[in-house]
Amino acid sequence: MKKKDQISANSRRDFMKTTTAALAGFYIVPRHVLGGPGFIAPSDKLRVASVGVGGMGGGDVRGIFSTGKVDMIALCDVDDSRAKGSREAHPKAAYYKDYREMLEKEGNNIDAVSVSTPDHMHAVIAMMAMKMGKHVYVQKPLSHDIYEARMLTEAAEKYKVVTQMGNQGSSGDGVRKMVEWYNAGLIGEATKVYSWTNRPVWPQGIQWPDKPIAPPSDLDWDLWLGTAPYKDYVGNLVPFNWRGWWDYGTGALGDMACHIMEPPFRVLGLGYPKSAEASVGSVYVGEFQRGYFPESCPPSSHITLRFDRPGKEDLEFHWMDGGIQPTRPEELEANEQMGDGGNGVIIEGTEGKMMCSTYGINPQLLPTSRTKDIQVPETLYRVPNGDRGHYANWVDACIAGHGSKEFDQLSSPFSIAGPLTESVLMGNLAIRSYDYRVAREGEENQYDYPGRGIKLLWDGENMKITNFEPANQFVRRNYRGDYSL
Template sequence: MDNKQSTSGNSRRKFLKGSALAAAGFYIVPRHVLGGAGFVAPSDKLRVAGIGVGGMGGSDVRGITRTEKADFIALCDVDDTRAKGSRQLHPKAKYYHDFREMLEKEETNIDAVSVSTPDHMHAVAAMMAMKMGKHVYVQKPMAHDIYEARMLTEAAEKYKVVTQMGNQGASGDGVRQMVEWYEAGLIGEATKVYSWTDRPVWPQGIKWPTETVKPPIDLDWDLWLGTAPYKDYVGNLVPFNWRGWWDYGTGALGDMACHIMEPPFRVLGLGYPTSAECSVGSVYVGEFQRGYFPDSCPPSSHITLRFDRPGKDELEFHWMDGGIQPTRPEELAPNEQMGDGGNGVIIEGTKGKMMCSTYGKNPQLLPTSKTKEANVPQTLRRVPGGDSGHYNNWVEACIAGHGSEEYQNLSSPFSVAGPLTESVLMGNLAIRSYDYREPREGNNSQFDYPGRGIKLLWDGANMKITNFEPANQFVKRTYRGDYTL
């Protein structure tokens, strides 16, 4: 485990510096040619099963389909209404409600699985597929908990499957441009990173509703809950607002940080953080009374992570959400936009600074006039189609197989996405680091949050907070029923 952290930067550099793919695309040798005369191939395409095929899952189905190198053999969703678009696109695909049943019945018919469920179901679905030897594409964040992310990362190598997280900016040109600038020394040695988002755009920092309603007629509520504790259905939870509840989602940080924190992670070759601190916004629940609700993500937060880097000074990494933003750099003109307005990244170095928008788009040196003046040779391969080529990047690697050149050129395999996701989820661990207390006179709360007032020290290799034990309850969940990794 210790070696994984120390070599994480090298692995990121290696993926970026693989040999170039042909711009015209990858040529698939037909199976009938490989099989000899008289052999009729059932398909020359990747055979895929989709788990969660409405909403973002529907977008993933369409994106994989557009590669023209994949067929969907089976589709699975717990919400028949949301699944309609994907079912119309692939009318011959068998349809299921329970992903476990689908994988068991279709095991011999599929090569790969796309997982686009709510966050709390990512890991169990992906792990079952990987244990069957199936390649997996998993929406961001690849897991709900730190432990899940670590287990998925290790399983990808154990089962020799091709993996990709759905943070499409990892395939974009922007992050590669930033790596080239940094390795050319244009900003010197990085000292601080600031990243931010205007999310959430869904309710957070609220009490769980007391009024229950009947689930939508086309929704299997028990299967939707999956690994999460049983609760009666409440209004306006599905299809989108689940993101603000810890049982199912990972808040603004989990939703956007895999997109926004990814460029500096890649540029700087980061591994596991060594500590986490946080402050959060709260809401007023009564006259002069602030409310913290353990079921719900906060309306805003500021996370500070620190990373040790061999032979270099400690790096300070800031995340801000809920509309909180860092101070504008002096090098940015008064009327120039910081990031894309609502989201962005600034990397401060000993010789200068650079900035980008969501997904690593629009990379710029600061002051921005330096961007056009920069004359750095292109040393890193580009993914054909940039961020739009993220699906094709995965499909081609699946077809070529684990260990192939295409596999080495993956943009966001779990070996890279895993440490990133763990760092993202470290922020949520800090936010949630409460300590259960019996109600006291004059205080009806059963939860205090002392973990928010200290620096939480993280032993990355062993996945453990070493100085505040109550925080470790958020490293790994207990699943409901017979769900398991």
């Protein structure tokens, strides 16, 4: 009996060892394998908080969540009405009005933050999140002014976080095809770039309303103003027309140039411009009386940037908005559309030209008959689903982490989006310098405009205009209250 009992005990011990090993083996099988194809374990999902969740922000929430790899942990908006759709779609997400409270309370519960507010709040929100080690997705333009763009670019590298700007065309196939065409020498050496938009489609070149009204009960006006100087609420501002006011928006340039200027920036590998010039459309308030509304972006503008390229001639880069367009290339037939009609890009080279629409869509060699005959090998990574994969491009990199293969495949990290945004905002600096005026001594209601008719020389490394000091006030603005980077 003793021997039998000993054998039984040994058998039980062997059984337990075998069973324990089997169970251990079972539990170390990845949960995505156990869940079947397409299953993503909760621990493998990116935990996201979103600031600004109505309008475009609501679209960003949907786009990020639609990847199937995200849990929406928290939502933040100063406007309860605008936030309603996102809150209903994600009822379990905590809701806040102040992004600072959200980040402080949810810091341990989130991995990443999306920022889809008006332009003047992008930088402070993104910077706070990055300092906490959170990955960030920020709508275009990356920032309201040049200094902010530089600080965000440097912070992305310092804190080793995954970043992406919301210019979805950078994930499209079109811009990659244009890079491959250019690298294959199909248009020779680029000499000029023309880019244009039919925007603004909101009021610009107007006087600030002189009749303040009470803000809507579901809008926290003080939080909406954020970094901007305090002003009483006025009608026809929220939720869209703030774009035309310098305190909050960045005009047609800020709205569209990150989409339209991005393809030639990518194709030509551009950095900081060396100079900027501007001409601005006039506004008339009465018969032969020109209006002067420095708080408002102009109704139209033409910006000329020049980029230094070592060993080559400077590149001349034109931006036009308010319906202004460049002369049609001779290579376009009379009934062929230039760009997409209202927006577009033309790159002129020593041996040819190429053209595309907004977001780099529909790239064409000129004459367009050349396009169908060209076969150039694909040498660049293609984002799955192109521009529709822009959110997943960021989400995948966040999950994989800084320095991963997915990180290297990001379409618009701040290392790229930052210099692009700085160049875009250089155009706005030129516009505001153009409208800078000083009163003539001893002459009532007479002014000089010393920023007109000159070329602003830019020291990119030090973020400074070297030949017109008044322009430097537009490099960096002062924040209201205790907001800071």
